[in-house]
Structure formats: C-alpha cells, structure tokens
Amino acid sequence: MTKKRVAILISGRGSNMATLIEAARAPDYPADIALVISNVPNAAGLERARAAGVKTVVLDHKPFGKDRVAFEAALQAILDEHCIALICLAGFMRLFTAAFVQRWSQRILNIHPSLLPLFPGLDPHGQALRAGAKTSGATVHFVIPETDAGPIIAQDSVPVLPGDTPDSLAARVLEAEHRIYPIALKQVIEGKS
Numbered sequence: 178m179t180k181k182r183v184a185i186l187i188s189g190r191g192s193n194m195a196t197l198i199e200a201a202r203a204p205d206y207p208a209d210i211a212l213v214i215s216n217v218p219n220a221a222g223l224e225r226a227r228a229a230g231v232k233t234v235v236l237d238h239k240p241f242g243k244d245r246v247a248f249e250a251a252l253q254a255i256l257d258e259h260c261i262a263l264i265c266l267a268g269f270m271r272l273f274t275a276a277f278v279q280r281w282s283q284r285i286l287n288i289h290p291s292l293l294p295l296f297p298g299l300d301p302h303g304q305a306l307r308a309g310a311k312t313s314g315a316t317v318h319f320v321i322p323e324t325d326a327g328p329i330i331a332q333d334s335v336p337v338l339p340g341d342t343p344d345s346l347a348a349r350v351l352e353a354e355h356r357i358y359p360i361a362l363k364q365v366i367e368g369k370s
C-alpha cells in the first residue's frame with residue numbers, strides 16, 4: 178500500500194503530533210508522516226519530531242507580518258516540494274485565509290479540545306467549566322474557512338469532574354485527543370469519514 182504523505186503543522190508542544198508519528202510507524206497505517214512544519218522556531222514539538230526521525234521545517238510567520246497570503250504561498254511551496262497530500266493541524270495557532278483552506282478542502286484536518294460545536298475558539302475548557310458542562314471531550318474535523326466549524330470526523334468524550342480546573346480538564350481531554358486523532362486520520366485516508 179502506498180502511504181499518503183502527511184504534513185503535521187505545529188506551534189508548540191507537539192503531543193498530538195507525537196501520537197500521529199507513533200501511529201504511523203505501524204506498517205499497515207495508511208499515512209506516512211513526511212514532514213513537520215512549525216511557525217514557531219523553537220517549538221518543543223520540533224525536537225520530538227527530530228528525535229522520531231521526521232523531517233522538520235520552520236516557517237516563522239513573523240517576517241511575513243500581516244501578509245497571510247505571502248506566508249501561505251511560502252507554506253504551499255514547502256508542501257509542494259515534499260509532495261504532501263494531507264495536512265494535520267496539531268496545536269497550530271495561525272488562521273488561514275479562505276483561499277488556502279478551499280485549496281486544501283477535505284485534505285486539512287484539525288483537532289479541537291471540546292465537543293464541537295460546543296465551545297469553539299479559545300479557552301474551551303474555561304468555557305466548559307463556566308457553563309457547568311458535565312461532559313467535554315475532543316473533536317477532529319475538516320478545516321473550513323469558519324474557525325472550528327468544519328464537518329466532524331471523530332469525537333470522544335470525557336467527564337468533567339467536581340473541582341476540575343481548566344488544566345485538569347485539559348489533561349483529561351488531551352488523552353481523548355490522542356485517542357481519536359490517529360483514528361480520524363486513518364478514516365479520512367481510507368475514505369470512511
């Protein structure tokens with residue numbers, strides 16, 4: 178089976194990236210994690226990717242200022258150079274233009290730490306706690322121009338426990354993220370999403 182070449186985009190810790198890299202080591206897993214791209218030069222995830230033997234590229238967004246189109250042109254050139262078929266956003270903290278997202282329609286996935294459509298955007302755990310939610314979780318979805326709003330591919334729920342803080346809830350949700358991202362990517366590649 179020829180594995181789909183996947184690029185993972187990160188901005189930070191990279192634990193979801195590491196989980197995808199680990200899943201893709203299985204011979205029958207249909208993705209090849211060909212590249213990790215970070216917009217943050219010293220993102221901790223870069224070291225994890227290198228330790229796992231995955232090629233990394235830093236594309237610092239700062240030199241591009243507010244010119245998203247120029248940043249995306251540079252990103253597209255890197256993706257083309259590496260023959261990337263699918264993009265997985267994993268803690269990638271930049272927003273894309275509609276043009277870029279539409280160019281990658283159905284080929285760009287994101288993970289969000291809530292049960293979308295509940296609690297999109299920033300601070301989903303704080304939103305859940307303030308709402309008194311008894312359940313939260315993680316969502317993998319296709320990226321569309323509207324943030325955190327694309328068709329849902331996979332979800333997994335976790336309980337919100339008495340005394341939870343945003344950090345304790347985030348840690349429990351992160352375990353759900355790590356469970357579903359490899360499954361979601363496999364489903365998309367196998368056309369089951």
Ligand code: GRF
Nearest residue numbers: 190191192193268288289290
């Ligand atoms: C995860 O909680 C993800 O849902 C959110 O940012 C965090 C990234 O964590 N987008 P990591 O970099 O994958 O460890």
